[in-house]
Amino acid sequence: MKKEISILGIESTCDETSAALLKGGRELVSNVIYSQIEEHKKYHGVVPELASRAHAAKIATVIAEALGDRPLDYVAFASGPGLPGGLMVGRVAAQTLAEFKQVPLIGVNHLEGHLFACNFEETQAQERLQFPLVALIVSGGHTELWYVKGYGDYKVLGRTRDDAAGEAFDKVAKLLGLPYPGGPQVSKQALNGRRDAIAFPRPLLPGTWEFSFSGIKTAVSYYLRDHQHINIADVCASFEMAMVDTLVTKTLLAAKKYKVKHIAVGGGVAANTLLRQLMNERGASQGVEVHFVERKLSSDNAAMIALVAYKKLQYAEQTGKPLKANINIDPNMKVRRWG
Ligand code: KG4
Ligand code: ZN
Numbered sequence: 001m002k003k004e005i006s007i008l009g010i011e012s013t014c015d016e017t018s019a020a021l022l023k024g025g026r027e028l029v030s031n032v033i034y035s036q037i038e039e040h041k042k043y044h045g046v047v048p049e050l051a052s053r054a055h056a057a058k059i060a061t062v063i064a065e066a067l068g069d070r071p072l073d074y075v076a077f078a079s080g081p082g083l084p085g086g087l088m089v090g091r092v093a094a095q096t097l098a099e100f101k102q103v104p105l106i107g108v109n110h111l112e113g114h115l116f117a118c119n120f121e122e123t124q125a126q127e128r129l130q131f132p133l134v135a136l137i138v139s140g141g142h143t144e145l146w147y148v149k150g151y152g153d154y155k156v157l158g159r160t161r162d163d164a165a166g167e168a169f170d171k172v173a174k175l176l177g178l179p180y181p182g183g184p185q186v187s188k189q190a191l192n193g194r195r196d197a198i199a200f201p202r203p204l205l206p207g208t209w210e211f212s213f214s215g216i217k218t219a220v221s222y223y224l225r226d227h228q229h230i231n232i233a234d235v236c237a238s239f240e241m242a243m244v245d246t247l248v249t250k251t252l253l254a255a256k257k258y259k260v261k262h263i264a265v266g267g268g269v270a271a272n273t274l275l276r277q278l279m280n281e282r283g284a285s286q287g288v289e290v291h292f293v294e295r296k297l298s299s300d301n302a303a304m305i306a307l308v309a310y311k312k313l314q315y316a317e318q319t320g321k322p323l324k325a326n327i328n329i330d331p332n333m334k335v336r337r338w339g
Pocket of ligand 2: 299
């Protein structure tokens with residue numbers, strides 16, 4: 001593999017249309033993100049049909065802006081998990097570009113992208129992630145806990161049984177009449193509230209590494225139903241605390257059980273300030289170092305897709321094993337070992 005290869009990443013799994021150009025595995029030449037939030041706002045969540053249309057309308061200009069007239073060695077796109085319509089738009093755009101430019105096409109798991117985004121820091125030449133580690137991937141569509149031995153070497157410990165963490169934030173925001181996306185809105189309100197005002201449940205599901213957040217959301221809806229005068233700030237602060245406490249407690253338990261000294265946290269919810277604070281504090285007291293994704297790469301973006309593709313190419317070269325191109329889209333794609 002030549003040293004300065006250029007990979008164009010494409011991301012279209014949910015409600016961001018994005019393309020990014022990564023050079024030599026570390027230089028992010030561009031990372032163009034078109035967010036569809038305005039389109040979905042009035043529905044308080046992502047409407048799949050609207051998302052597909054917006055991806056179709058935007059993807060060509062987003063790619064043109066990210067690539068310009070620069071040279072290209074590979075095209076990578078997120079082939080799953082995600083909404084089928086968005087995945088199809090991404091695949092068609094990626095394949096068309098790859099065939100036109102006569103370069104190989106690589107499919108990438110979107111959730112691996114969220115993990116690899118934790119490895120990126122523009123100002124640092126060195127890699128941040130140290131293995132083995134426990135990874136918490138928390139977004140609007142997914143909440144997963146992985147044991148990661150090295151690049152491409154994963155064991156999924158648990159997933160959510162119902163709502164994803166971001167989804168719970170979005171649904172509680174909707175109950176409170178706050179705009180979509182709910183996470184940042186709930187956090188903002190919570191700044192003026194008391195974390196211990198209301199005792200919402202912490203569903204730890206002992207004996208499993210799974211999560212379940214619909215019970216916390218239901219507890220909030222019962223609280224709103226049963227109280228006439230509510231303090232929104234207290235509800236938000238107590239809800240956020242219940243969510244974050246559950247995420248931090250389970251992740252640190254997993255780190256202890258698997259005897260790891262490193263944790264990585266990626267995905268849209270990784271932008272949450274309380275999560276960052278408590279995971280860092282409690283992690284430090286357990287001798288664990290926590291690597292949070294940089295805020296600007298926490299939500300969906302194509303840089304993370306190109307980062308995974310680069311590592312996959314490197315892995316194929318180092319091990320002599322053929323690269324698994326994974327170009328068939330799969331809305332329910334599970335993370336798989338590379339080897
Ligand atoms: O990773 P992402 O951009 O999209 C998916 O792949 O789902 O994550 C979006 C999710 C939304 O549910 C949003 O409410 C949540 O991340 N989120 C937050 C915060 N910022 C975004 N949740 C809690 N606190 C935040 N500060
Ligand atoms: Zn995502």
